[in-house]
Amino acid sequence: MDALEFFFPPxxxxxxxxxxxxxxxxxxxQVSGVTRSRACPKCGEMVILQVAEKxxxxxxRALLMEQNVVAPEEPVEEYSPQPIQGDVLExxxxxxxxxxxxxxxxxxxxxxxxxxxxxxAYHFVPENPKPFAVKPxxxxxxxxxxxxxxxxxxxxKPPPEVTPILPPAVEALKKQEEADAANAEAPAMPKxxxxxxxxxxxxxxxxxxxxxxxxxxxxxxADVLGQFLRAKTIEARLAVTANAAAMxxxxxxxxxxxxxxxxxxxxxxxxxxxxxxxxGSVEFSVVLxxxxxxxxxxxxxxxxxxxxxxxxxLWNGMSSEKFRATKPVRSVEFRVTMEAAEEYSGExxxxxxxxxxxxxxxxxxxxxxxxxxxxxxxxxxxxxxxxLQFSDSKPLPMTVRLRYPPDATSADQxxxxxxxxxxxxxxVAGQ
Numbered sequence: 001m002d003a004l005e006f007f008f009p010p011x012x013x014x015x016x017x018x019x020x021x022x023x024x025x026x027x028x029x030q031v032s033g034v035t036r037s038r039a040c041p042k043c044g045e046m047v048i049l050q051v052a053e054k055x056x057x058x059x060x061r062a063l064l065m066e067q068n069v070v071a072p073e074e075p076v077e078e079y080s081p082q083p084i085q086g087d088v089l090e091x092x093x094x095x096x097x098x099x100x101x102x103x104x105x106x107x108x109x110x111x112x113x114x115x116x117x118x119x120x121a122y123h124f125v126p127e128n129p130k131p132f133a134v135k136p137x138x139x140x141x142x143x144x145x146x147x148x149x150x151x152x153x154x155x156x157k158p159p160p161e162v163t164p165i166l167p168p169a170v171e172a173l174k175k176q177e178e179a180d181a182a183n184a185e186a187p188a189m190p191k192x193x194x195x196x197x198x199x200x201x202x203x204x205x206x207x208x209x210x211x212x213x214x215x216x217x218x219x220x221x222a223d224v225l226g227q228f229l230r231a232k233t234i235e236a237r238l239a240v241t242a243n244a245a246a247m248x249x250x251x252x253x254x255x256x257x258x259x260x261x262x263x264x265x266x267x268x269x270x271x272x273x274x275x276x277x278x279x280g281s282v283e284f285s286v287v288l289x290x291x292x293x294x295x296x297x298x299x300x301x302x303x304x305x306x307x308x309x310x311x312x313x314l315w316n317g318m319s320s321e322k323f324r325a326t327k328p329v330r331s332v333e334f335r336v337t338m339e340a341a342e343e344y345s346g347e348x349x350x351x352x353x354x355x356x357x358x359x360x361x362x363x364x365x366x367x368x369x370x371x372x373x374x375x376x377x378x379x380x381x382x383x384x385x386x387x388l389q390f391s392d393s394k395p396l397p398m399t400v401r402l403r404y405p406p407d408a409t410s411a412d413q414x415x416x417x418x419x420x421x422x423x424x425x426x427x428v429a430g431q
Contacts, residue, residue, distance in 0.1 A: 015028045015029060015030050016028065016029060016030075018047070020040040020042060020043060020045070020047055021047065022040060022043050022045040022047075023040065023042050023043040025040075025042045025043070027040055027041050027042055028041075029041075029047065030096075178273075218272055218282055220305060221272075221282040221284070221298035221305050222270070222284065224240050224298055224304075224305045224306065224307060225270065225284055225286075225296055225298055225307055226270075227239075227240045228240045228241070228265075228309075229267055229270075229286070230264050230265075231264065232263055232264060233262065233263075234251055234252060234255055234262050237251070238251060240307055241307055241309045242299050242301055242306035242307060242308045242309065243301075243306075244306075247309055247310070250310075250315065251309065254313070254315065265288070266288065267286050267288050267289060268287040268288070268289060268291075269286075269287040270284055270285070270286050270287075270296075271284065271285055272284050272285075273285050273295070280300035281297055281298060281299045281300065281425075282297070282298045283295055283296070283297050283298075284296045284297075284298070294312055294313075294314075295311065295312070295424075296308075296311075296312045297311055297312070297425050299425075308425050310335070310424070310425075310426065311423075311424040311425040311426075313363075314335050314362045314363035314424065315335070315363075316332070316333065316334045316335060316361060317332035317333045317334065318332055320361050320364050320367045320368075320370075321367075323402075324411040327404040327408050327411070328403060328404060329403055329404055329405070329406055330403060331401035331402060331403040331417035331418065332401065332403065333399065333400070333420060334359070334361055334399075334401075334402055335362045335363065335424045336359040336360055336361055336362055336370075336397075336398055336399075336400055337359075337360045337395035337396065337397055338357050338372075338387075338395060338396045338397075338398045339357065339358050339388075339391065339394070339396065340355075340356070340357060340358070340388055340391075341356045341357060341358035341371060343356050343358070343371045343412075343413075344356060345410075345413075346409055346410055346413060347405065347409070347413075348373045348413050352376075353375060353376055353377065354373045354374070354375065354376065355373065355374050355375075355376050355381055355385070356371055356372075356373055357371070357372045357373070357374070357384065357416060358370075358371060359371070359372050359400070359402070359414075360395070362397070362424065368412065369412075370402065370412055370413075370414055371412050371413050371414070372400070372402055372414050372415065372416040373413065373414070373415060373416065374415070374416040380416065380418070380419070383419060384416070384419070387419075387422065396422075397423050397424050398419060398421070398422060398423070398424075399419070399421040399423065399424055399425075399426055400416060400417075400420060401416075401417040401418040401420060402414045402415065402416060402417060403415050
């Protein structure tokens with residue numbers, strides 16, 4: 001059968017007279033379809049066109065002949081059951097239910113095709129760019145009056161520059177740079193200068209030449225620093241050291257090392273760092289006998305003014321050489337300079353979730369650096385990002401805790417476990 005004939009069948013379907021088993025009326029129905037029931041045009045009940053039997057019980061059905069009809073006065077031609085004429089496919093083309101289904105199928109196909117065409121058109125049609133509004137230039141009445149008189153219009157003054165407030169770590173770094181620059185510009189020391197350990201008297205702590213620059217509190221802090229530097233024993237130095245209870249054991253182990261002899265600390269010059277220090281603290285720049293510069297911070301405790309010993313000697317939990325050799329998995333405290341780096345390899349190769357930092361031990365500037373890593377989305381990673389955005393690509397002084405990962409394969413790659421303090425002075429609990 002041709003597809004065109006299936007969707008568009010010929011009209012003129014033949015009808016057959018039957019007797020409705022419900023209303024017992026003689027009606028004409030289209031019985032050439034393939035369905036087995038039709039609605040009676042008289043009573044509306046469904047007329048079954050096929051016989052269905054079960055357990056010798058015959059359902060009510062319509063025969064292809066008239067039944068229970070009173071004999072008319074005139075002889076009527078009797079109808080005998082006749083088989084349905086024509087091919088099954090031909091009858092299907094004229095079946096009412098199939099014609100309804102065909103209409104629905106054609107309608108649905110057309111609607112679906114239209115939706116697909118609309119979606120394709122919407123996908124390929126470019127979006128219109130957003131119109132940008134042009135703000136009209138409105139001149140004030142005063143400017144218009146000046147233009148008419150021929151006077152030039154003076155441009156408005158730009159807003160004053162605002163100096164950003166930097167975090168303490170960046171301020172400490174800038175103070176250190178200013179102190180280094182001041183020392184570089186200072187006049188050379190005379191050749192006949194004698195240091196501690198010779199017959200000449202030891203250098204003294206003198207205020208800057210500018211009168212009134214050092215307050216009375218700074219003078220008291222300078223006296224305490226002088227006692228700290230000239231202390232001949234560990235006990236004498238411990239008496240003017242901040243957090244002495246916690247530092248006693250650490251200082252005893254520190255001065256037992258041959259490279260750190262106990263006794264007086266030779267120095268050339270001590271001067272306060274102008275504008276430095278926080279609340280209750282004063283910073284001094286100390287030029288040691290070997291020419292190196294250390295920052296001594298005098299803090300205020302309940303017992304009085306005391307010197308922060310760990311930041312002055314740049315104390316670390318262990319030397320970098322021992323740290324590399326033992327590879328401890330427990331965190332160790334170091335005073336370092338920190339900056340961002342791009343060293344991603346080994347088990348720290350994924351830079352998408354790791355932040356790399358270059359750490360140089362402050363007391364060992366010539367030693368190879370460590371590369372410390374922290375997860376970017378962690379709380380510690382957010383803290384690191386906060387400090388790096390103020391660093392201006394310069395190393396930041398930090399007190400941190402580092403540790404090796406279990407089964408570490410590299411001596412240079414460690415985990416950043418904690419930032420103890422921004423700077424090299426750590427706060428004492430309860431102070």
